[in-house]
Amino acid sequence: MAKILLIEDDEELAGTVSKCLKLERYAVDVVNDGSDGLAFALNGSYEVLVVDVQLPGMNGFDIVRNVRESGSKVPVIMLTGKTHIDDKETGFESGADDYLTKPFSVRELVARIKALLRRPRTFDSDYTIGNLTLNTGSRRILKDGEAINLLPIDHAxxxxxxxxxxxxxSAETLIARVWPTDKFPSTDAVRSSIKRIRSAIDVDGQESLIETISKVGYRLNRT
Known part of the structure; x- marks a missing residue:
């Protein structure tokens, strides 16, 4: 299940778009402020960002520029009420992949999201921790070179x-950064997820890569 971040200050529009995306079986986080949206974009794991241009706190151009400067290549669709070619050029120069001018059809937005998700993506490197490798191109997680199967939330x-x-x-931080914002899991859900992940990745006779820090939270150790 792909996870999408929607940064849009028009709450009515954001609600409509979010509802339609969820009907397409996407997980959606909605943020109405530009500065908060940037924090979500930099700290969360998203397959697509949908970013309005005119936002309180920080405009969409600056959000996308900061995301790209962080090294992220996550696909970005910008939304705007502006039709001037200069504004579109600014969006693309900031690092956006696509552009929709308001008013737009939500079906058109969904089609463009699907197109971006199908598009081959290039990344600088994979993440390797112990015997685990996160293939950032396919988003598969490999254990000793073999793909492991996890529930979508456990994979996330x-x-x-x-x-x-x-x-x-902490469990609360994992909920805020990983779970969709319309879900309200308990910390027990986090513990259950960690338990399932450990069952999938741990090696008999060796300490788990995921360490429980008593009364604090969880840490994935490099060694």
Whole structure:
């Protein structure tokens, strides 16, 4: 299940778009402020960003520019009420992959998202932690070179931890950064997810790569 970040300050439009995307079986996070949207984009694991240009806190051009400067190549679709060619050029120069002018058909947005998800993507490198490798092109996680099968949410949790090795995250932080914002899981759901992940990746007789830090959270150790 692909996860999409929608940064749009028009709450009515954001609600309509979010509802339609969820009907297409996408997980969607909605943020109405530009500065908050940038934080979500940099700290979350998303397959596509949909970013409005005119936002409080930070405009869409600056959001995309910061995302690209971080090294992320996540596909970006920009939304705007502006039709001037200069604005579109600014969007593409910032690093956007596609552009939709308001008003637009949500079906058209869905079609463009699907096209971006089908498009081959290039990345600088994979993430390797112990005997695990996150293939960032296919988003598969390999154990000793063999793909492992995980529930979508478990895959998202493990991918997030692999992208942030040696960092400790509380259960609440994992919920905020990985779970869709319309879900309200308990910390028990996080514990269950970690347990399933460990069952899939741990090697008998060796310590788990995922360490539980008592009363703090979880950390994926490099060694």
């Amino acid at each position: 949790v493990l991918e997030f931890l692999m992208r942030h090795p040696d960092e400790v995250f």
